[in-house]
Amino acid sequence: VTARTAEVQSQAEQLRALAADLSRAEQQERKRLAQVLHDHIQQLLVAARMHVESLKLEVANGRAVALALIAEAIEACRSLAVELSPPVLHRMGLIAGLEWLAERLLEQSRFRVEVQSDSGPEPAAEEVRLLLFQCVRELLLNTIKHSGQSQAVVTVAHTQDKKIEITVADAGKGFDASLLNTRGKKTQTFGLFSIQQRLTHLGGSMQIETAPGRGVLVTLSAPLGR
Template sequence: MAEQSQELQRSREKLRSLAAELAVAEERERRHIARELEDHLTQPLKLGRMKLGHVIRQTTTASVGALLQDIDEIMDRALKFTESLAVNLTPPVLHEQGFQPALQWLANRMGQHGLAVSLHPTPKEPRLDSDQAIILFQSVRELLFNVLKHAGTRRAALSVAHQPTGHLSVTVKDEGRGIQTDELEQPGDPDSRFGLFTIKERMAKLTGRMEVRSLPGQGTSVTLLIPIGSPPEADLSDGKPETTERLRVLLVDDHAMVREGLRSILEHYHDLEVVGEAGDGMEAVKLARTRHPDVVVMDINMPRLDGIAATRQIKRDLPSTAVIGISVQDSSQIEQAMISAGAAKFLTKDRAASHLHDAIVSAR
């Protein structure tokens, strides 16, 4: 009997590990596919639109200009589709800004599916490692879709809180038809139990737990709790300026084709000088310290160190250096994160061809 009990416990532990590892593996594969879309489809289309926009501005023949505008609109539709596809695969905001901004993005996204979600965040962003953030985010997304499919309501509340016990709690609550919580422990079709068993096992793997409160006709509240460290404190400070006759510009993007496109546009302006290029945030910080640019054109989503963190470091070291954020995502959350980090302006990449020069000059 003892051996059977031990074997059952080992099987349970394997199941918990598998549930957590599957969630992480799925998210990594989603990120890989989204990255492939960006590298081999979105970025080439962006570069093409940049160069096309430059040609359109120089075209004097009306018929040729109209034809180029038609081509530009076709490319724009293709871009919007690929960007939407990549975002649906995995939200960049989760990896670029953190867990709570990703929940806000998710709440907004659920509205497009017909579920109005009100978010009540904790004042300080939780300190989560990558796997914790992925597992929690996927679990919350599944819970919200459960509300949409099963609860018979079009409203839900999502709250995040730091508990005195050192746990982070994330609660999804609705006022729908409710469920019998004792049915969750009964065998049967996982879908009939709303997939909560899998989420429960994921939480257990994170040494946390899931709490469900529900009664038929009185709605459902599902709380996910995991142990975490204290939230980080704010980090803000300043540095020292340097100027030249022509505005010195540092280009930062992890795609060489995009850097090439930006450089080709800026080289037409005699009041600017491109003094360097960086392929990630860490390289950008190092180059900024040695090249002392007047303006840094900063991509957001990059390996090693993202554009938001790099902007914060550059503004700390060189407060007079202006930073202009650029991104394939036209997101108010990303824009606000860059502005909060110290950026002077934010542009989408498809607007860079026609607006980047003016943005650089006005940023100084």
């Protein structure tokens, strides 16, 4: 029995390590795609715009339409590159990334996010910082879509056992927490289940407090590391 238990634990550790590797590979691929968009596709579009601008087209409207379409494509590439891998997150860290996200959601969706932080250390591993950012973003997008509210609060704190703890709270509609155990339904609960799994693979956790008409409080926890 002891040997079997040890074998099961070993397999679980291997699965967690594999999941962490997959998560790391996903982050690297996001950065690579963002770099391709920024360094290659955007440059091609900029060059095309310059070429069109230099042309003396007989039909002025056609030239204007072409320039407008190219400008729209350039902006779409820039926006996608930022969404895939926000530069501020890599340059300035998780808190700065969350504040940037709050500004972006206010601009795009008129949804107000208050970010509060105890100014403690951030996770040492970039993959953990990126995962927490993605989790918070997904939670906020869920809030925008399902809560019926126009604001939420994100709080960053630290625990005595060297973990970072992030809460995302809204005073919206809430939902039946028992739905979290229901698989195969295309609801916001699937996204929450996905977040929970990704955090678990990196040594973190997620807790949800909610009920119909009582809003949602989600607590994310992850190790700070060395």
